[in-house]
Amino acid sequence: MFSTTLLPAAAIAVLFISIIVYTSPCASFGTGGFSVRLIHRDSPRSPLYDPNLTAADRTTAAVRRSISRLNYFESLMSSPMEIAPKLTPDDGEYLMFFQLGTPPVPVYAIVDTGSDLTWLQCLPCKTCYNQTQPLFDPSKSSTYKKVPCSSPSCAALEVKECTEDTKSCYYDLVYGDGTSTMGILSGDTLTFEDRFRNNVTFPNITFGCSDSTYGTFEKNQGGIVGLNRNPFSLISQLEVKQFSHCMVPPDQDDSGSRMQFGSNAVISGDMTPLAFESTYNYYLILEGISVGNDKLPIPEGIFNLTKDFEGGFIIDSGTTYTLLRREAFLVLVDALGEKIHLQQKADPSNRFPLCFVAASFDELASAPVITFHFKGADVVFPQQSTYTKAFDWLWCLAMLPSNDISILGNFQQQNFHVGFDISKKLVSFAASDCAAF
Numbered sequence: 001m002f003s004t005t006l007l008p009a010a011a012i013a014v015l016f017i018s019i020i021v022y023t024s025p026c027a028s029f030g031t032g033g034f035s036v037r038l039i040h041r042d043s044p045r046s047p048l049y050d051p052n053l054t055a056a057d058r059t060t061a062a063v064r065r066s067i068s069r070l071n072y073f074e075s076l077m078s079s080p081m082e083i084a085p086k087l088t089p090d091d092g093e094y095l096m097f098f099q100l101g102t103p104p105v106p107v108y109a110i111v112d113t114g115s116d117l118t119w120l121q122c123l124p125c126k127t128c129y130n131q132t133q134p135l136f137d138p139s140k141s142s143t144y145k146k147v148p149c150s151s152p153s154c155a156a157l158e159v160k161e162c163t164e165d166t167k168s169c170y171y172d173l174v175y176g177d178g179t180s181t182m183g184i185l186s187g188d189t190l191t192f193e194d195r196f197r198n199n200v201t202f203p204n205i206t207f208g209c210s211d212s213t214y215g216t217f218e219k220n221q222g223g224i225v226g227l228n229r230n231p232f233s234l235i236s237q238l239e240v241k242q243f244s245h246c247m248v249p250p251d252q253d254d255s256g257s258r259m260q261f262g263s264n265a266v267i268s269g270d271m272t273p274l275a276f277e278s279t280y281n282y283y284l285i286l287e288g289i290s291v292g293n294d295k296l297p298i299p300e301g302i303f304n305l306t307k308d309f310e311g312g313f314i315i316d317s318g319t320t321y322t323l324l325r326r327e328a329f330l331v332l333v334d335a336l337g338e339k340i341h342l343q344q345k346a347d348p349s350n351r352f353p354l355c356f357v358a359a360s361f362d363e364l365a366s367a368p369v370i371t372f373h374f375k376g377a378d379v380v381f382p383q384q385s386t387y388t389k390a391f392d393w394l395w396c397l398a399m400l401p402s403n404d405i406s407i408l409g410n411f412q413q414q415n416f417h418v419g420f421d422i423s424k425k426l427v428s429f430a431a432s433d434c435a436a437f
């Protein structure tokens, strides 16, 4: 057995100023850009889609995932001396589609902005979960290679074993809930498509070819794509300085949801500076909230990140519902209750704190919009990304209270181009019909 060392949260502050030291010369895409299809786990196009679930079941699961992700971020930040757990990868919201190897085979993998190594199950497999997509067969890819033990990438692995006879660098990655993957550190050609569906290839992307996977993985996912800021992540390997995403609401045909990289990234609209960035997430400065034209009486600085890494406001695509510090959440709930003249009723499933009886969304279509006043950027959330259907007769504010960190979730980011300019440390918001993009 190997032991594992996970990144302590204290390292986050250091990584804020650290630079990416590991670069793969083959992976650079120069001035070009590319684009990746994102598929929401609950979209009928997703391999994780379960037709037997009701809309209410999916909402309940999304609330559970939002809260577990909040707890994860809080555990990362609040106990710097303890070992930080990695997120359970099953909690991911989006799958990324790409092709691997030569000839290319399709892979759907869960996007995890909290982890770094991209991995998938490969043949021959010792202990693998049953997946519906075919296992990747390295022997059938003419461009597949093992990463040599002598390479800096192998040396950079937290846990590894180099076997002289097979000359392979064997990794062992354990997530917070004990699920794990082990296998051979490998390189192969990754193919994405650009916005015009042309193929964009990267010849030597490092990934894990898992031959032993333990824990609860869903059979329809092919693996994990790591998108944090550590050296093994795709963002770091591709030396991406700009990216953006535009997410179509999952109840629409979400074939238009995309993540754009490099020159394809849409960085436009109002810009707000990053207050702080860790390897796991991006903090923004939220100065206030309005309902209609009225600025809410929220305590000043309530969303500030303290010196002890408490509080703060994160933008995260892996959390579904926005979570707001309770002090601000209660003020928001009061203001909406006052301005929306529909009968209020408690959510029978106890998921959302503010719900209205309404036979259809139309009854909420004239509700006052909510504006988040980020430093330099006023972001107006349309009613469609403010309320969610809890039951056929009940619509709820799609936000939850938090005791510490606040998070802008993906439900509220739908139909925006959300752009990240890592060099300039800016995040941009431009309202858009993502399905039409």
Ligand SMILES: *[C@@H]1O[C@H](CO)[C@@H](O)[C@H](O)[C@H]1NC(C)=O
Pocket: 049, 050, 051, 052
């Ligand atoms: C849905 O339910 C049917 C009947 O119970 C079952 O046969 C089927 O396997 C289920 N589908 C999924 C994806 O669980």
Ligand SMILES: *[C@@H]1O[C@H](CO)[C@@H](O)[C@H](O)[C@H]1NC(C)=O
Pocket: 128, 129, 130
């Ligand atoms: C995977 O599927 C095979 C064949 O259907 C079955 O024999 C095996 O027990 C399954 N393994 C697991 C871990 O479910």
Ligand SMILES: *[C@@H]1O[C@H](CO)[C@@H](O)[C@H](O)[C@H]1NC(C)=O
Pocket: 024, 026, 147, 148, 151, 152, 153, 187, 204, 206
């Ligand atoms: C592929 O990338 C790995 C990891 O960076 C490196 O060790 C290896 O030399 C590269 N192979 C080629 C052919 O560039």
Ligand SMILES: *[C@@H]1O[C@H](CO)[C@@H](O)[C@H](O)[C@H]1NC(C)=O
Pocket: 099, 104, 197, 198, 199
């Ligand atoms: C991209 O690659 C796939 C897989 O090889 C191929 O089927 C498709 O035709 C290619 N698309 C373009 C535009 O070349």
Ligand SMILES: *[C@@H]1O[C@H](CO)[C@@H](O)[C@H](O)[C@H]1NC(C)=O
Pocket: 285, 300, 301, 302, 304
């Ligand atoms: C909160 O942060 C803003 C921006 O950094 C700063 O101007 C303000 O003084 C802070 N407020 C409190 C109460 O810390």
